[in-house]
Amino acid sequence: MDKLFDNLMERLFIESNFSLTRSEYVEEDYKCSTLLYIGQNQQGDYFIYLQLPERLLPYVNNDIQIRLAALIKNQANDFEKMTDGEVKISSSFDKNATLIIFTTHEASVNENVVKQAISIEEDPYFFKKQVLLISDKETPTLAINFSENKDSFIAYVQRLISDTERFNEFTSTNLFGLTDKGVEYSFIARLYEKVPFLSLKVTPSNQEILQQKIDNKLTAEQLRECEKLLDLDLNDLESWVTELVKEDKSND
Known part of the structure; x- marks a missing residue:
């Protein structure tokens, strides 16, 4: 054989x-x-x-x-x-x-x-x-x-x-x-x-590098808005969305 x-x-x-x-x-x-x-x-x-x-x-x-x-x-x-x-x-x-x-x-x-x-x-x-x-x-x-x-x-x-x-x-x-x-x-x-013991080689991502790439794409104002959004709880988030919708309507 x-x-x-x-x-x-x-x-x-x-x-x-x-x-x-x-x-x-x-x-x-x-x-x-x-x-x-x-x-x-x-x-x-x-x-x-x-x-x-x-x-x-x-x-x-x-x-x-x-x-x-x-x-x-x-x-x-x-x-x-x-x-x-x-x-x-x-x-x-x-x-x-x-x-x-x-x-x-x-x-x-x-x-x-x-x-x-x-x-x-x-x-x-x-x-x-x-x-x-x-x-x-x-x-x-x-x-x-x-x-x-x-x-x-x-x-x-x-x-x-x-x-x-x-x-x-x-x-x-x-x-x-x-x-x-x-x-x-x-x-x-x-x-x-x-063959069950074979595994794929996965390259780990670098979170810091990824975050830096995201930050570089955003303006200073957009970054501030992101920080505010992350700090909101569920109730605040609903209020924020409501205000955002009102602003969009007033701009139309």
């Missing part, structure tokens, strides 16, 4: 300062072998990630997730440590664990696969769950994007998702004819939707 998305999620975990462990996960009944990651943040939330082939989605709710839960609770201490921080499975694991599944599919995803993904996400047992479907045709473009930005991947995805020009370009494009830039933006948008 392609390691692109394993490497990508590993970067997200590490750059988010998670404690991280991983292990090979083998489903002998389904002839599948993949990597299983457990990330834990400082708040005690757990995020379990693995990539599964499309053909195994129907078995997640009634079989695979049950085996995963048992494996994690009984053998997590044997997983390979990826960071200095230790992943500790506590009694709150059941309430604070999210399972993130990446699944690649053929370019023409059928309605049944989408329904299976929705069914997994709506299932209330064992884990909160998110399923990210990725087209095989997207993979080459995404591999290039990751290779170029893997050293600071979170900064890259935050920068891209906040780019209004790229957003406008993406939303005005026919989804069936996406350019490489469209594929790139579409994937990052879905990544934000399906």
Whole structure:
């Protein structure tokens, strides 16, 4: 199975300062072998990630997730440590664990696969769950994007998702004819939707600078009127509005 998305999620975990462990996960009944990651943040939330082939989605709710839960609770201490921080499975694991599944599919995803993904996400047992479907045709473009930005991947995805020009370009494009830039933006948008610990980078506003800009636009008389208005209680405000209306009528 392609390691692109394993490497990508590993970067997200590490750059988010998670404690991280991983292990090979083998489903002998389904002839599948993949990597299983457990990330834990400082708040005690757990995020379990693995990539599964499309053909195994129907078995997640009634079989695979049950085996995963048992494996994690009984053998997590044997997983390979990826960071200095230790992943500790506590009694709150059941309430604070999210399972993130990446699944690649053929370019023409059928309605049944989408329904299976929705069914997994709506299932209330064992884990909160998110399923990210990725087209095989997207993979080459995404591999290039990751290779170029893997050293600071979170900064890259935050920068891209906040780019209004790229957003406008993406939303005005026919989804069936996406350019490489469209594929790139579409994937990052879905990544934000399906990976709960990703957050937008918000630049805090400076209230003092904003107030100064407002003051500069007002005359001295307007500033005095503003100060009077802010000092009025509800009754005074009604009287002030009444007087203002009278002045307007007398000026007509």
